[in-house]
Amino acid sequence: MATSRTPVEVPTKRRIAVLTSGGDAPGMNGAVRAVVRMTIHRGCEAYVVHEGYDGLVCGGNMIHQMHWEDVRGWLSRGGTLIGSARCSSFRERAGRLKAARNMVLHGIDALVVCGGDGTLTGADIFRSEWPGLLRELVSTGDLTEIQIRPHATLNIVGLVGSIDNDMAGTDTTIGCYSSLNRICEAVDAVFDTASSHQRGFVVEVMGRNCGWLALMAAISTGADWLFIPEMPPRDGWEDNMCSIINRNRDRGKRRTIVIVAEGAQDRNLNKISSTAVKDVLSTRLHLDTRVTVLGHTQRGGAACAHDRWLSTLQGVEAVNAILEITPECPSPVISIRENKIARASMMEAVRQTQKATELIKAKKFEEAMSMRDPEFREYHLAYLNTTTTDHPKMALPESERLRVAIIHVGAPAGGMNPATRVAVAYCMTRGHTPIAIHNGFPGLCRHHADKPVGSVREVEWLEAENWVNEGGSEIGTNRSLPSEDMPTTAKVFDLYKFEALFIVGGFEAFTAASQLRKAREQYSAFKIPIVVLPATISNNVPGTEYSLGSDTCLNALVTFCDVIRQSASSSRRRVFVVETQGGQSGYIATMAGLSVGATAVYIPEEGIDIKMLARDIEFLRYNFASDRGANRAGKIILRNECASNTYTTQVIADIIKEEAKGRFESRAAVPGHFQQGGKPSPVDRVRALRMAIKCMQHVEGYAGKTPDEIADDDYSAAVIGVNGSQVLFSPLGGPNGLETTDTDWSRRRPKKEFWLRFQGLVDILSGRPKSDGGVQDGECWGCYEHT
Ligand SMILES: Nc1ncnc2c1ncn2[C@@H]1O[C@H](COP(=O)(O)OP(=O)(O)OP(=O)(O)O)[C@@H](O)[C@H]1O
Ligand SMILES: O=P(O)(O)OC[C@H]1O[C@](O)(CO)[C@@H](O)[C@@H]1O
Numbered sequence: 077m078a079t080s081r082t083p084v085e086v087p088t089k090r091r092i093a094v095l096t097s098g099g100d101a102p103g104m105n106g107a108v109r110a111v112v113r114m115t116i117h118r119g120c121e122a123y124v125v126h127e128g129y130d131g132l133v134c135g136g137n138m139i140h141q142m143h144w145e146d147v148r149g150w151l152s153r154g155g156t157l158i159g160s161a162r163c164s165s166f167r168e169r170a171g172r173l174k175a176a177r178n179m180v181l182h183g184i185d186a187l188v189v190c191g192g193d194g195t196l197t198g199a200d201i202f203r204s205e206w207p208g209l210l211r212e213l214v215s216t217g218d219l220t221e222i223q224i225r226p227h228a229t230l231n232i233v234g235l236v237g238s239i240d241n242d243m244a245g246t247d248t249t250i251g252c253y254s255s256l257n258r259i260c261e262a263v264d265a266v267f268d269t270a271s272s273h274q275r276g277f278v279v280e281v282m283g284r285n286c287g288w289l290a291l292m293a294a295i296s297t298g299a300d301w302l303f304i305p306e307m308p309p310r311d312g313w314e315d316n317m318c319s320i321i322n323r324n325r326d327r328g329k330r331r332t333i334v335i336v337a338e339g340a341q342d343r344n345l346n347k348i349s350s351t352a353v354k355d356v357l358s359t360r361l362h363l364d365t366r367v368t369v370l371g372h373t374q375r376g377g378a379a380c381a382h383d384r385w386l387s388t389l390q391g392v393e394a395v396n397a398i399l400e401i402t403p404e405c406p407s408p409v410i411s412i413r414e415n416k417i418a419r420a421s422m423m424e425a426v427r428q429t430q431k432a433t434e435l436i437k438a439k440k441f442e443e444a445m446s447m448r449d450p451e452f453r454e455y456h457l458a459y460l461n462t463t464t465t466d467h468p469k470m471a472l473p474e475s476e477r478l479r480v481a482i483i484h485v486g487a488p489a490g491g492m493n494p495a496t497r498v499a500v501a502y503c504m505t506r507g508h509t510p511i512a513i514h515n516g517f518p519g520l521c522r523h524h525a526d527k528p529v530g531s532v533r534e535v536e537w538l539e540a541e542n543w544v545n546e547g548g549s550e551i552g553t554n555r556s557l558p559s560e561d562m563p564t565t566a567k568v569f570d571l572y573k574f575e576a577l578f579i580v581g582g583f584e585a586f587t588a589a590s591q592l593r594k595a596r597e598q599y600s601a602f603k604i605p606i607v608v609l610p611a612t613i614s615n616n617v618p619g620t621e622y623s624l625g626s627d628t629c630l631n632a633l634v635t636f637c638d639v640i641r642q643s644a645s646s647s648r649r650r651v652f653v654v655e656t657q658g659g660q661s662g663y664i665a666t667m668a669g670l671s672v673g674a675t676a677v678y679i680p681e682e683g684i685d686i687k688m689l690a691r692d693i694e695f696l697r698y699n700f701a702s703d704r705g706a707n708r709a710g711k712i713i714l715r716n717e718c719a720s721n722t723y724t725t726q727v728i729a730d731i732i733k734e735e736a737k738g739r740f741e742s743r744a745a746v747p748g749h750f751q752q753g754g755k756p757s758p759v760d761r762v763r764a765l766r767m768a769i770k771c772m773q774h775v776e777g778y779a780g781k782t783p784d785e786i787a788d789d790d791y792s793a794a795v796i797g798v799n800g801s802q803v804l805f806s807p808l809g810g811p812n813g814l815e816t817t818d819t820d821w822s823r824r825r826p827k828k829e830f831w832l833r834f835q836g837l838v839d840i841l842s843g844r845p846k847s848d849g850g851v852q853d854g855e856c857w858g859c860y861e862h863t
């Protein structure tokens with residue numbers, strides 16, 4: 077160690093450092109970018125520590141200051157650009173002593189750590205030891221009293237960055253959905269070749285001791301069988317697995333997919349390897365079977381949209397937390413529950429995570445399962461109940477079985493097919509009759525009696541099985557509403573004896589349900605439970621903060637923006653004005669803006685005016701001038717299609733070009749229906765499963781009730797939705813019904829749009845000037861001085 081005479085700068089501003097540690101995870105760069113920029117925005121100095129805890133232990137230029145421009149373009153980069161490591165010396169007090177000294181020498185006493193349970197454990201130990209470490213450093217003469225005085229406490233905030241999603245206390249970790257995307261792309265591809273050759277495939281996925289990736293992959297791809305560490309199969313699993321696979325084959329399935337978590341084991345903790353599973357399939361079923369081990373492909377590549385906005389919002393929250401916590405506060409970890417970013421106790425989260433691992437080792441599997449996030453068990457059960465439909469104990473008595481009609485209304489959205497598949501499978505498991513209405517309400521009224529095939533058809537298991545990863549709407553969707561022919565709609569409802577209606581779609585689906593509810597007075601055919609599962613890329617359905625398809629759309633937009641932005645790298649100095657869909661809702665424009673780091677986002681809720689454009693052009697000018705060609709990628713402005721009638725996408729691109737006076741160029745780009753995405757994203761697939769099952773359970777609750785009893789219950793016409801940290805049903809009618817409380821009918825969007833607050837964040841993180849002509853607290857502009 078150097079002596080205490082090592083010069084120490086006395087910082088004039090608070091210094092906050094960020095590091096990434098443990099296995100890398102897509103989205104870590106987004107977190108670092110957000111921490112760096114938010115730190116600067118909040119008037120502090122941003123530092124990074126390279127190579128995880130190794131960098132803290134080694135010090136020197138492994139720890140250095142970061143400026144605004146240094147993190148430009150990081151959102152789209154895979155891995156972690158500041159490096160990560162598994163550092164053995166930090167596990168020892170001697171290593172942490174060196175780390176403490178290096179932090180003081182750099183004037184840093186606030187640290188954001190992004191990693192898994194190990195990283196956070198290390199962080200918590202470090203914080204608890206901090207005063208003792210400093211005292212020891214003074215006693216050995218490595219630091220002086222004066223040097224340690226400003227650093228009496230160490231503030232640490234954790235961000236969970238890990239593909240494993242093994243951390244208790246948060247629904248998802250930064251990186252887990254990107255990894256799941258990679259897995260699903262691979263399994264979707266395997267799916268095709270497996271079908272062609274009628275083969276079996278055993279796919280091994282990562283996750284260490286946690287089965288989240290494996291479970292979600294199985295759900296998202298309709299795997300026939302699954303092995304996860306938390307829920308080892310019963311003894312004799314070989315027979316069970318073979319019998320289920322045989323039954324699926326007998327029903328006409330041409331492929332067999334088995335997902336094996338790398339930590340899979342039997343009830344005696346003996347490893348179940350993918351090759352052992354392959355051997356069972358080959359020898360017992362004589363299936364031509366292949367093993368695919370996905371390995372580190374699961375950790376690499378650019379982050380998906382979900383991980384980009386999640387890491388950004390959590391990075392921002394980490395800085396806010398660092399500046400707010402007091403010495404007595406336990407270190408927080410930034411979590412997400414459904415749609416709500418929150419803070420939880422870091423040590424409690426780590427304790428529970430480690431407990432889950434210990435319980436697995438102690439063969440207490442049920443308890444281990446309950447240590448995972450609350451939905452884990454729900455998802456596991458849902459997977460079991462929908463992968464095969466033969467569960468005699470699940471079947472309802474004849475009197476409680478319903479004829480459930482399923483209809484898609486509105487534009488296609490990713491997740492519509494998986495949701496329908498799940499509803500069908502659940503109905504079959506319970507003994508209900510799933511009936512698909514093809515091509516929406518016009519299909520119902522005009523083609524129900526067509527020969528040889530009408531538009532109202534019972535769904536076969538095999539038909540629905542193939543919808544697990546299909547985009548669009550296989551049963552056909554239509555924007556037309558029942559009001560176009562209410563009498564015929566009611567007649568056909570009666571004719572086919574519908575006893576429940578499941579509507580999947582966007583604002584039109586919501587409107588259709590509302591119309592049917594209001595028409596109950598005239599037509600008793602509608603006095604049945606009606607439930608809407610929001611599915612629209614616009615995410616503009618009242619009663620929910622999330623609609624199926626919006627995540628798929630964001631991924632498509634993010635890919636589009638990444639590609640065009642990169643195309644500017646040869647020409648440089650180019651601004652793309654990208655037109656997004658979304659109707660009167662700026663949701664996808666704003667979330668895409670957060671996910672790609674847009675310079676500005678124009679949304680209908682705010683409109684566009686000439687002053688705004690002038691300010692943004694001035695900002696672009698400043699940006700390009702201070703950039704000095706350092707970053708070659710283009711800049712993105714996102715404009716929602718309805719943001720202004722006058723300032724169209726092309727007009728804005730032309731104005732920018734004109735005003736740039738040759739200093740930079742601009743182009744309009746319209747991804748159009750590309751935004752509906754191809755195959756649904758894993759987020760949309762797994763949420764489709766959960767939401768569709770909840771919807772079926774909801775309508776099931778009305779079995780045995782009279783039409784009037786049903787009509788009298790406000791919840792008999794409801795929307796399922798994510799509301800903050802909960803998934804809830806909201807009634808359409810009644811005093812608290814969405815129709816009156818939360819629907820802006822003329823603008824076709826909810827009255828309260830939760831995401832509007834993110835609009836300001838897009839601006840803060842791009843450094844865009846405020847609308848009042850000022851700048852974002854002066855910090856974002858000021859930072860350009862450093863470049
Ligand atoms: N008990 C501990 N005490 C001190 N430091 C620790 C401890 N556990 C882990 N660390 C530090 O955290 C680093 C990362 O931990 P680990 O390798 O377990 O990965 P992780 O953060 O859990 O991420 P992932 O599991 O996603 O790869 C370790 O290399 C070590 O430096
Ligand atoms: O990259 P390494 O060090 O081989 O670690 C692999 C492990 O890291 C993870 O990718 C992330 O924790 C695990 O899923 C996997 O078991």
Ligand SMILES: [Mg+2]
Pocket residue numbers: 098192193194238
């Ligand atoms: Mg770990």
